[in-house]
Amino acid sequence: MDENPACIITDPVPDHPLLKGRKEIGRGESTIVLEADTVDGQERVYKILSSPTDYAYYTAEDRPTGRHFPVVFADHGAVGRSSRGYPFHVVEVERLYPLPGAGEAAEVATKISTSYFDACMMWRNLAQDMGRIALHHLAVTPMGWADTVQQSLQALETFSDDYGALPDLIKADNLMMRKDGTLVFSDPVFME
Secondary structure (H helix, E strand, O other): OOOOOOOOOOOOOOOOOOOOOOOEEEEOOOEEEEEOOOEOOEOEEEEEEOOHHHHHHHHOOOOOOOOOOOOEEEEEEEEEEOOOOOEEEEEEEEOOEOOOOOOHHHHHHHHHHHHHHHHHHHOHHHOOHHHHHHHHHHHHOOOOOOHHHHHHHHHHHHHHHHHOOEEOOOOHHHEEEOOOOOEEEOOOEEOO
């Protein structure tokens, strides 16, 4: 029986002075999230990234930015190597929160995820390219959400194409929100 069905990264937090004593608040397939200090009222986290795609999503000069993308405060560099063979990088970003069961951000996220899933099913015969085509469908089809959401989907599509990343708008923690209720694409891509 698979002891880690969700494929959550099992590596320990890297030994680094910046990370010592920090509370772990989450893990994903290639990410460990630790609490960081609040600076000028802005809550922050350290994302320990073991995927080159995730690292590019947070630090590349041409990464998607704007209202619906995470604010990045600092790239603290490499801090060892993950069991998957990639370097761990520590990036300091704004703290985001899970979507509540109701509200505008939750409704838009549900519509995005549902529409993305439906488009994936429509293009499933194209195997791994179905996600890119599904994202393209969302990026070019007016679906009644704000222009900023539409522009963010287009920016995400460009990033996915440029970096050979696969979009993932289905998993719950890939769409999160700020305390003010703004929807944020927190981890919407993964490596092929």
